Amino acid sequence: GESVGLHLPTLSVQEGDNSIINCAYSNSASDYFIWYKQESGKGPQFIIDIRSNMDKRQGQRVTVLLNKTVKHLSLQIAATQPGDSAVYFCAENEGGGNKLTFGTGTQLKVEL
Amino acid sequence: KAGVTQTPRYLIKTRGQQVTLSCSPISGHRSVSWYQQTPGQGLQFLFEYFSETQRNKGNFPGRFSGRQFSNSRSEMNVSTLELGDSALYLCASSTQRGSYEQYFGPGTRLTVT
Numbered sequence A: 001g002e003s004v005g006l007h008l009p010t011l012s013v014q015e016g017d018n019s020i021i022n023c024a025y026s027n028s029a030s031d032y033f034i035w036y037k038q039e040s041g042k043g044p045q046f047i048i049d050i051r052s053n054m055d056k057r058q059g060q061r062v063t064v065l066l067n068k069t070v071k072h073l074s075l076q077i078a079a080t081q082p083g084d085s086a087v088y089f090c091a092e093n094e095g096g097g098n099k100l101t102f103g104t105g106t107q108l109k110v111e112l
Numbered sequence B: 001k002a003g004v005t006q007t008p009r010y011l012i013k014t015r016g017q018q019v020t021l022s023c024s025p026i027s028g029h030r031s032v033s034w035y036q037q038t039p040g041q042g043l044q045f046l047f048e049y050f051s052e053t054q055r056n057k058g059n060f061p062g063r064f065s066g067r068q069f070s071n072s073r074s075e076m077n078v079s080t081l082e083l084g085d086s087a088l089y090l091c092a093s094s095t096q097r098g099s100y101e102q103y104f105g106p107g108t109r110l111t112v113t
Helices: none
Strands: A010-014 A019-024 A032-038 A045-051 A056-058 A062-067 A072-077 A086-093 A100-102 A106-111 B005-007 B010-013 B019-024 B031-038 B042-050 B053-057 B064-068 B074-078 B087-094 B108-112
Touching (some): A010 A019, A032 A062, A032 A072, A045 A056, A045 A072, A072 A086, A100 B031, A100 B042, B019 B087, B019 B108, B042 B064, B042 B074, B053 B064, B074 B087
Parallel strands (some): B010 B108
Antiparallel strands (some): A019 A072, A032 A045, A056 A062, A062 A072, A086 A100, A086 A106, B005 B019, B019 B074, B031 B087, B042 B053, B087 B108
């Protein structure tokens, strides 16, 4: 039959506001998590990672929070800029290898 | 340092043909993984290579295969192409296996007609 595209949730924010993108991961054995940003026509770009022995990690304008109890990951972007507009994916690694399992993605739109 | 490079960037093939895609990892990276990205299925893991050996394989038919060379460059091959193989094929490289940063290339856009 005809394939149906994944429905990407969309987050619209005003320029300068903070953005929070959420992700529920599936495997409680996953011990490493990565956030990627993908702009149209490009490959995913590494943003930030976190290991399962941490709850929070900060980068430049970005913070990742990990809640293992409820298998939830979030990406916070401070002072969102137009250049942040993209699809954001969380990915989990079960450990021992490099197989990443990706979430469906969130479309971030920054309004001027 | 140069990023991950993939060639060709765009490819159009007809059903039944085969195709080979190439990936050159970041210098010093020994692990290469391949992913398929489609609007319907999202990003899906194909396989992982490290030290010229396939270490992990995703849930794809045997028509999808790959290999890695001694210089860590990798190729993937798809035989007997089907319309559903139309996708963006991405490779990612990493220094080691496990909890290490993986960096993606720009992808090869394959269209099967």
